[in-house]
Amino acid sequence: MKEPIIKLDNVWRTYQLGKTEVHALRGLSLEIFPGAFVAIMGSSGSGKSTLLNIIGCLDSPSKGKVYLKGEDIALMTESQLAQFRGKILGFIFQEFNLLTNLSAVENVMLPMIFQGISKEERKKRAEELLVSVDLQDRISHEPGELSGGERQRVAIARAFANHPEVIIADEPTGNLDSVTGKKIMEMLTDFHKKDGKTVVVVTHDPKIANYAEQIINIEDGKIIKNHSAAKKYLWKS
Numbered sequence: 001m002k003e004p005i006i007k008l009d010n011v012w013r014t015y016q017l018g019k020t021e022v023h024a025l026r027g028l029s030l031e032i033f034p035g036a037f038v039a040i041m042g043s044s045g046s047g048k049s050t051l052l053n054i055i056g057c058l059d060s061p062s063k064g065k066v067y068l069k070g071e072d073i074a075l076m077t078e079s080q081l082a083q084f085r086g087k088i089l090g091f092i093f094q095e096f097n098l099l100t101n102l103s104a105v106e107n108v109m110l111p112m113i114f115q116g117i118s119k120e121e122r123k124k125r126a127e128e129l130l131v132s133v134d135l136q137d138r139i140s141h142e143p144g145e146l147s148g149g150e151r152q153r154v155a156i157a158r159a160f161a162n163h164p165e166v167i168i169a170d171e172p173t174g175n176l177d178s179v180t181g182k183k184i185m186e187m188l189t190d191f192h193k194k195d196g197k198t199v200v201v202v203t204h205d206p207k208i209a210n211y212a213e214q215i216i217n218i219e220d221g222k223i224i225k226n227h228s229a230a231k232k233y234l235w236k237s
Helices: 048-055 078-088 104-113 119-132 148-159 178-195
Strands: 006-017 020-032 037-041 063-068 089-092 166-170 198-203 214-219 222-228
Touching: 006 048, 020 048, 020 222, 037 048, 048 166, 048 198, 063 078, 078 089, 089 148, 104 119, 104 148, 119 148, 148 178, 166 178, 178 198
Parallel strands: 037 198, 037 214, 089 166, 166 198
Antiparallel strands: 006 020, 006 063, 214 222
């Protein structure tokens, strides 16, 4: 049997707001297996963004354990974790998070610098990725010269820069119109099917969740339902 690539064991995340304790996650346990396509759904304030940060090893739990490829991340130094995370995880954010003074190809090259890849290899890999998301004519353009959909495609290319095993997408279509959003989700689905990547999408939108194979519903920091998607790759305008 496969081992989970990401495992959360009785995870709590508590924030102190003045004299008040806010429990964003409450004893949450979860396993995500290699090759899965998972959607995490919840309304605003449900804890899904906190869960995304914990899954992506961008935040640490107040209590409980987080394992990435069987490794307890609490036992790593910050630099070890950054290196490990950079090899295994790729991130796509709602706000794109591109550096405005860099071209599309330079933005895609950026994560590879931290993995010690040579400049020549970085450039070659970045150009190939931009071609794969149909941006071969926009390689030298800066984000300000690109549409929202084009910027999100640059972000997708960047997420795949280090051959990650897991792609984590936070509301990847949140700032896009429905037609462009559909294209972005089809692109993620294609990467999942073709490359066998593990994809975790955080969303409040049922249209997005139905592209996944597994849907996890979260409410008040707890999983209230974990089930197979009813209809895969469904989009109704």
